Amino acid sequence: MKIEILSEKLNPYECLQVYEKTLIAQGKWGAVSTFVGTMRDYNEGDTVQSMFLEHYQGMTEKYLYTISEMAKQRWDILDTLIIHRIGEVQPGDTIVLVAAWAGHRAPAFEACRFLIEELKSRAPFWKKETLNNGVRWVENCSSKVLCN
Amino acid sequence: MKIEILSEKLNPYECLQVYEKTLIAQGKWGAVSTFVGTMRDYNEGDTVQSMFLEHYQGMTEKYLYTISEMAKQRWDILDTLIIHRIGEVQPGDTIVLVAAWAGHRAPAFEACRFLIEELKSRAPFWKKETLNNGVRWVENCSSKVLCN
């Protein structure tokens, strides 16, 4: 199991290759589900030039470990990986990588989806976008819907 | 959109890196869901030494194009990729890579899952395993359940 908060550029496919080599269960997994979240150059109808990612150091790592442990308890999976960027990111840059290894595809897919959903709804990260005419904090649509 | 039937070793993460560079929609996608199926060194309680993958040339490609088109019609996705090994494979080797690119994570996950489920249930590939004491054709559990 690995959790990483990264302030440099993230190449998700290199990270996966490197991490898979360290897995002790070579030949034991039959399925890997991965999710890569990438910065788009648009949001809510506006062009986005760049983005700054802030996080709550300590709590973020703790929360990501908690959901990784929950996934291992809930599904028959062998391992999980979460890497998340912080700091300044550009359009096209990878923001997040989530992966789940399992014997079979159903638990791999479900655990991977669970991790990204939990990360998005509760992990303490915040995005600030630089637009053509200023900056703005990204708002979480679902929290607006849930709370209003 | 890409469909490939490959008789050499498949490195899924290199394929993803190479293919992403060719996508015209740079900065437009925010989400990639991928699935990698790998040969295990066990199946149905037996140790598996190696495996031979047969396919119906022509029909396989046609079927994979059909489900890729169906995915593009059903979900708001930008692109899809399917690569499948044929021939002799060893434990740990990648058998299949499926990926779906989208603006948002829900269609990416759903399209990727759809592609691998359709591939597994209908694409004309067959596995023959070499065990310690002989060979056997893999049987499809779901077809047994459905048909018996």
Place this chain on the structure above:
Amino acid sequence: MLLLKIPMSITVKFFASLREQVGYNETSINVIKPLTVAEVWAQVCDNAPLPPHILMAVNMEYVTQDKSVQENDEVAFFPPVTGG
């Protein structure tokens, strides 16, 4: 009036365990009237019954056993698939 019957050529393919049971991967038959896929099977396999879980395709599209086969069609029989 006498009808001149020109035989139609049909290609028949087998895959995987079925190919091994039949003993070859491809054959060609000539028929003088349109056949269904089930009748193609019967003709090629000495009237053996269709195996229960067998899959069938005509020109690389899945079909059911009552699908009728035309001149130059490629008919394929194979066991449940196990890819991915």
Place this chain on the structure above:
Amino acid sequence: MLLLKIPMSITVKFFASLREQVGYNETSINVIKPLTVAEVWAQVCDNAPLPPHILMAVNMEYVTQDKSVQENDEVAFFPPVTGG
């Protein structure tokens, strides 16, 4: 009998848009009786009401505003998260 009250030290953190509104990311307060998270907010923010969608954590675990705060605790306030 006279009770000697030793003040408790509590760290308070703010993040993202809330940090910008408050104007700083961290402060420390000394209190002589246990407070709830809501009371910590009130003391630090001049009795301003808690913003409607605010999230709260004590020692890096999510809590509700009635959670009581102990000596040396780290209390954090932040807007809905937007990672991933």
